[in-house]
Amino acid sequence: MATEKYYVPESSPWPLAASVGLFMTAVGGAHFIQQSTAPDKFQGSWGMPLFFFGLATLWLVIAIWWRDTIKESVGGLHSKQLGISYRQGMLWFIFSEVMFFGAFFGALFYTRWLIVPWLGGAGNNAMTHELLWPSFQAMWPLVKTPDGTVTQAMGAWGLPAINTAILLTSSVTLTIAHHALLQGKRGKLIGFQAVTVVLGAIFLCLQAWEYHHAYEEMGLTLHAGIYGSLFFMLTGFHGVHVTIGTIFLFVTLLRVIKGHFDAENNFAWEAGAWYWHFVDVVWLFLFVVVYWL
C-alpha cells in the first residue's frame, strides 16, 4: 500500500482549545435555555453570553485549525493516503448524520403508525382510549391532540414543493460545478457553484417565511402537540444542515477563487458537495413523509 510517508502532524493546541470552547458552549447553552424559557425558575442571564462566547471560541479555533490543515495541504504535505483518510472520515461523519435524522424519522413513524392509533383505541388499547381521552380521534396529521390543542397541517404543494424544486436544482448545478472542477474549467465552476450557494440561501429564506406563516397564521408551533414537534424538529434540523452546507459551499467557493483545488487535490470541495447531496436526500424524505403523505 503506502510507500510515501504518512503525515503525522506535530502537537497542536487546537484540540484542547476547541474542547474548552465546547465546554463553555455546553454550560452556557444549558443555562441560556433555562434562563430564557423559565425565567421565573432560573435567575440570571449569564447563560446567553457564555453560550455565544463559547460558540465563537469553538468556531474560531476550528477555523484556525482548518487553516493549518489547508496550509499543510497547499504546502504539499498531504499524501494521497492522507487524502483517503479525510475522505473516508467525511463519509463516516455523514453516516452518523444519517443516523441522527434516523432517530427523528423513527419517532415520526412510531408516532404515526402506533402511538396515535393506540391513543385512539386501536389494537388492545380500547381501555386506554376509554379511560384517558375518550373523545380523542386518531388521525394524521394530528391536528387535534388528546388534550385538545388544535392546529393545522402544512400542505405539500405550496412552498414546500417550490423548496423541493430549489434543492433539486441546486444539486444539479453543484454536479455541473463538480464536472467543471474535474475538467479544470474555472469559470464554469465558479459560476455554477455560486448559483448553488444562492439557491441554498433562497431555500433558507423561504423556509423562514414558511415558519413565520406556520406560527402566525396556522397555529402550527412547537407547542401544538406531536405533529408540530415532529414537523419543526425534522425540518428545523434539516434547515440547520442547509445552513451549514451553504456556508461550507461558500467557503470552498472562496477557496476555488483562491485557486486551492484542482482535479486531484480537492478533498474539502468534494466533502462539501457530498454534504450538500446528503442534505438534499434528507429533504426528499422529509418532503414525502412530513409534508406529502
Add this chain to the structure above:
Amino acid sequence: MSTAATAHDDHHHHAPTGLKRWLFSTNHKDIGTLYLWFSFAMFMVGGLLAMVIRTELLEPGMQFVDPEFFNQLTTLHGLAMVFGAVMPGFVGLANWMIPLMIGAPDMALPRMNNWSFWILPFAFLILLSSMFMSAFGAGHPSAPNFGWTFYAPLSTEYGPASTDLFILSVHMMGISSIMGAINVIVTVFNLRAPGMTLMKMPLFVWTWLITAFLLIAVMPVLAGAVTMMLTDRHFGTSFFSAAGGGDPVLFQHVFWFFGHPEVYIMILPAFGIVSAIIPTFARKQLFGYASMVYATASIALLSFVVWAHHMFTVGMPLAGTLFFMYMTMLISVPTGVKVFNWVATMWRGSLTFELPMKWAIAFVILFTCGGLSGLMLAITPVDFQYHDTYFVVAHFHYVLVSGAVFTMFAAAYYWLPKWSGVMPNKLLGELHFWSSLISVNLLFFPMHFVGLAGMPRRYADYALQFADYNFWISIGGFWFGLSQLLFLAVCVLCALKKGEKAPAKPWEGAEGLEWEVPSPAPFHTFETPPVVK
C-alpha cells in the same frame, strides 16, 4: 502544526516534553495513555459512588443517605462507569494497540484523536459537578436522579435542573465517541501495513472495527433522544407526553435502540482482547479465526433488532414481544461460537497461567454466567418476574464487571510491559487477581437470589428478608472496591518504571507486530510500514 513546522518536519522526531506533551498531543500512545488514566479515574469515582450505595444497603432501613440522594448515586454510578470508565478504557486500548498491531505510524487523524479525548474530562466535569452545585437558584440542588437510562417522564417532566447540563454533557460524550470511532475505522481501512490483509488482522482490531461501526450508528440516536428530552423540557414539544399525542414509551424505544448496541460496544473489544491473550498462553493458534470474525459481525448486526428486550413489561403488542424474544435468543448463537472457540483454543494447549491468562480465563467463565442469566431474561414471561429486580443488576454486572472490566485488567497486565518497559509487579498482581475474583462473586452472585426473590433495583431500602444476602453483597462490594487499589499500585509502579525490565516480547507464545518493537514502545513506531508476510 503549521508552516513553521512544515519545513523540517521530516527530521523532527524527538518527543515533546512537559505539560505540552500531554495537552497538545498528536501521538497515539500518549493519547492512549491519557484515555487509560482517565478511564481509571472514572472507575475510582464510580466505584466510590457504588460504595456509598452499598453502605446504605448494608442493612435494611435508612441509615446514611436520604433516598433522593441515593437516586443520584445510582444514576451517576451508572453513567460514570458506562461512559467514563468502560468506553474510554477501550478507546485507550484501541489508541495504543491498533496502530501497533496493523503497522501504522499513528492513528489516521491524530489531531482529531486528541480532540476526542479532551472533550471527555470537560463532559464529566459538567456531569459530576452537578452533584455539588446548587441548581442555580432552582430549589433543592440535585444531580441527575433518574437512573443511567434516564426514562421519560422522570427525566423530562420531573427531572431536576441539572438535567439540562446532563443533556449537554451527553452530547459532548457523543461527539467524542463518534470522532474516536471514525478515527478507528479510517485507521484500520487506510493505514494497514502492506500485506496486512483484513483477514490477517488481529481480532482486537476486528472487534474494534465493528465496535466503531456500532458507535457511529448509535451515538447519534442517543443524541436524538436527549435532544427530544431537551425540547420537551423547554420548548413545549410533546415527544414523550401522551397528552400531546406522543408517548413516554417512545423514549424507551429510542434509548434502547442506542442502548442495546451500546452494551455490545462495551463487550466486543473485550472479546478481541481475550482472543489475543488465550492463544498466547495456550501456545496455539486461535481456534476458528474466521468464525470469530463472522460471529462478531453477526452479533453487531443482530444487536440492532433486539432492543425491546429491555421493554417486555411496557405492554407491547404480542407479535413485537415475540420478535424481540426470538431475536435476543438468536444472539446467543454467535456468542456461544465465541466461547466455544476460546475453550477449543485452550483444549490440549500448553497452558501456563500468567496474570493476563488468569484474567482471561476468569472472563470466559464469568462472562458465560452473565450470558446465561441474559438468556433467562430474554424469555419474555420469565422476564415479567425478573424485570427491574436485582437479577438484572446481577446479569449486567457479570457481563460488564467480570466481563468488560476484567478484560481491561487482562489487557493491562498483558500490554503494560510494552507500554512502560517494565513487568507489572507479580505479587501485587496475583493479590489483585485473587482478591477481585473472590470479591466480585461475593458481590454479584447473591444478587441473583435476592433478585429472583423479588428485591427491586434502585431503592434505598429493602424488606427484611433480604438482609443477610445484602450484608454479604456489601462486604463483597467494599472488598472489590478496595482490591482495585492494588491495581492502582501496579500501574503507578509501572509508570515509575519500578520493576523487572521487560524484553520486547515478554510472553513467549505471543504473536503480532506489537511485539516486534522494543519495550517500552518508542515514541514513534512504524514510520515506514513493515511488510507483513
